[in-house]
Amino acid sequence: MARLNARAITAGLVLAILALIVLAPMAGLLNLSGIPGYEPGDLRFWESGYIRRVLFFSLWQALLSMLCSVLPAILVARAFASQADFPLRGLLLRLFALPLVVPAVVAVMGVVSVYGSGGWLPLGRSLYGLNGILLAHVFFNLPLAVRLLLPQWQTIPPHHWQLGEQLGMNAWQRWRFLEWPALREALPGVMLLVFMLCLTSFAVVLTLGGGPKSTTLEVAIYQSLRFDFDPARAVVLALLQLSICTLVAILTLRLQRLPEVEITLVSPSKPIVVRQNLLNTLLILAAGVFVAMPLLSMLIDALGGPLWQVIGTTRLWRSLVTTLFIGLFAALFSVAAGWFLLQYSASLSLAGKTSKAHLVDLAGSIVYVVPPLVIGSGLFVLLSPHFDVFAWVYPIVIAINAVMGLPFVIRSLGPALRQNHARYHYLCQSLALQGWNRFRYLEWPLLRRPLGLAAALVAALAMGDLGVIALFGTPHSATLPLLIYQQLGAYMIPHATVTALLLLLLSLTVFWGLERAIGGKTDA
């Protein structure tokens, strides 16, 4: 009981800090009366043509991005399911995990490198705007959707395939009776997740948006605060964004059918063979080329660009160290907070208080509905009248990124930690194995792999963040993503490409390094 109380106190502290970081900015946004220039009528967003346009474009691009990502992903996932012995299968599935750790701004550079003027498939000026946004969003979300949907084929019992064969089902009937029922369980959750990711996407829209015509709520919040100095409009936009995200999250929660798949670079195990044919092979190869091409093209451009000139600047190295610093500290705080929350929820679960345990997990993940830019703008509005927020850039950026990483920690570490707790808690009690010894002999050996994965994920996400750092960063405190954005703004595209390559290498090195250093060698 004493241990449960200790866990409750630690988890309570974590939740209090979480509430302070998430809810205080919300309160700041809601407490509009303190904002100079605010009129109550500002909340009537439907009277503002600008806000209506921004709202429509945000939803429209998210919807199109979702459809363009998920519909082809169904075909590609099915092709992967059918090609269990495809020689490049493992390699391609690893490649499909890459966009999970590739910073958005790096992907943008890849997209520009392929589809920009002078690229392999030039779209000219029409790249900037909806086309570019869609291409970058599909680059990120098609592989994610494939990896989330593919395991659904593995849920089909082997006997069902055999029965289908014995009953003489053709390809359409197999799809109708075996594959679609398995797929439709996960599809709404995956679609909503991709919709949400595209709705809250910041770096892609900021860099490829191409003007007021192609601005989303996230970018409009940033522009209101940093360029137009219009906090009142930022508040309206942030509240709109928050409302839509909450609505999508509630829908997702109601469906609760997102497949439990680990976000890892390890490829999933082989499923049952459906049928092999040329079309499936072509689909897999086309998707592989689509994902690999931006990274490859960017690599070639960077190697042929002003590599030594960029590497020789102190600004780059300062940004690199800042990026690393932010990434590692965000990972440390996020994993620590997730660990304490999950320990408490596992104890509650074992004590039969499952709904309370679920509530603790949910509290840790609820931040998922609050886009980082909304938190950032809330903090900006709340803190800027009282002190120089730009001087506090590192703690603020680390804190927000750590909080934003928490849902990933809960998702990566939660199942293993709960299982571990349920299986060994009573044994530990009978052996009086607790505290440091329990961690050393039980939890560390059994949980280091998901711990490593969680830390690697949060670090990669924080290092790739452009939203929060763009809001609070200064040229002096720029991270690599902000430096790339500044270089793009100055039309130094070759320089930005080289910086993007370095950021990519740094992100991958840190991801693999943390996963290996904490998680140890895996047998996968």
Added chain:
Amino acid sequence: MLEIKQLEFAYAAEAAPTMHFNLSVAAGEILSLIGPSGSGKSTLLNLVAGFLAPSAGQILLDGIAIETSGVASRPVSIVFQQDNLFPHLDLYTNVALGVDPSLRLSREQADAVAVALDQLGLSDLRRRKPGELSGGQRQRVALARVLVRKRRILLLDEAFAALGPALRAELIEVVKKLVRDNNMAALLVSHQPRDALLASARTAFICAGKITALEQTGDLLDHSQLAEVRDYLGAV
């Protein structure tokens, strides 16, 4: 009559065969197959069903070779221990799939499905989903589908293993009637010697990929002199 002649199977294409089978089952007969785990009982069923390809030998039904026929065109129905039904479809549809996977049934075919459900005591449950049924009811639905498929060979792969003794005995009686009435040749794989006793006049003992004994069920279970049979039964 189902005849399995010099049937061989190798796990790797170029490896030496690890399984050899010879047996025959008369029309209207259920032959039980017992033996330790991994001995080859389910492999034999998979060879007959066409899920696995033999490396040599023949499978004959009334003298006609079927071992090269595709899975769907073989005169075979199979019932597994679980996952016989599609969970998102109601009972009627699950059974109707056995007639035509396009579900475009003629009036006669639809009537046949209704009759099969009636014979298995499932008429009132026709719109229920498998998840709403007991284990025994689910196996009855699988048997109703066997009935509408009208195939001459029935394979039961641990089909009653998940059921209690009374229910197993009840379903074995259902299967016996089904086999007798439809002149089927059936192979029943079970880990329970009592199932063999209830279902079959004859039982084969399979060990290490071979049929080492094929006798009257009572004799095999009570008086076998073979050490592996005694070991197996002693271990049950």
